[in-house]
Amino acid sequence: MSQISDEEDIPRSTIEGWIRRFLDKGEEGLMNQKKAGNHFAALHTSKSLTEVERLELEINGTYPKLIFKLLKQWKETGEYTISIEKFRELLDVPEWYRMSELDRKVLDPSINELRKIKDFEDLTVTKIKKGRKVVKLKFNFSE
Numbered sequence: 001m002s003q004i005s006d007e008e009d010i011p012r013s014t015i016e017g018w019i020r021r022f023l024d025k026g027e028e029g030l031m032n033q034k035k036a037g038n039h040f041a042a043l044h045t046s047k048s049l050t051e052v053e054r055l056e057l058e059i060n061g062t063y064p065k066l067i068f069k070l071l072k073q074w075k076e077t078g079e080y081t082i083s084i085e086k087f088r089e090l091l092d093v094p095e096w097y098r099m100s101e102l103d104r105k106v107l108d109p110s111i112n113e114l115r116k117i118k119d120f121e122d123l124t125v126t127k128i129k130k131g132r133k134v135v136k137l138k139f140n141f142s143e
Contacts, residue, residue, distance in 0.1 A: 063106045064113040066091050068120075071139055075119070081128070081138045099127075099134050107137075 059065050070090065074080040088095070093106055107125055114120040120141050128136035 059113055059117070061109060061113055063091055063093075064110040067110045067139075068114060068117075071114075071120070071123075071141060074139075078142050079138065079140045081136055083136050084134055087137055 059068055070082070071080055082090075087093070088097075088102075091106065093102060097105065111123055111125060114123050123139065123141040126138040126140070127134045128138055
């Protein structure tokens with residue numbers, strides 16, 4: 001259990017609570033009463049989770065979750081600029097992805113997913129170029 005807690009960065013007490021609910025009520029103990037089909041309902045009401053952690057649970061996909069974590073750090077300013085190299089490194093995007101693939105497989109789906117969250121409804125990304133090459137990404141959002 002501690003391996004899961006460490007790898008997934010989930011508090012051990014939360015995992016223990018899930019296990020207790022599962023043992024007491026089976027899969028039904030993990031069902032979200034508000035959202036049909038969400039087997040992690042207990043997470044949404046857990047007192048040990050912050051608002052940010054609860055929002056992360058509602059985000060589908062690895063890249064959108066990572067971008068969400070980056071942007072939440074800049075919520076006071078409402079904008080975040082990052083070099084394309086650093087962006088690729090932080091999100092572990094394959095080096096061989098061309099910009100068109102980065103758009104199609106990372107940016108577009110992530111932006112669409114994050115716009116479902118109240119604070120990111122107006123999220124946009126602007127590509128900053130040097131010549132024809134994209135060198136930076138500028139994310140704009142309001143908090």
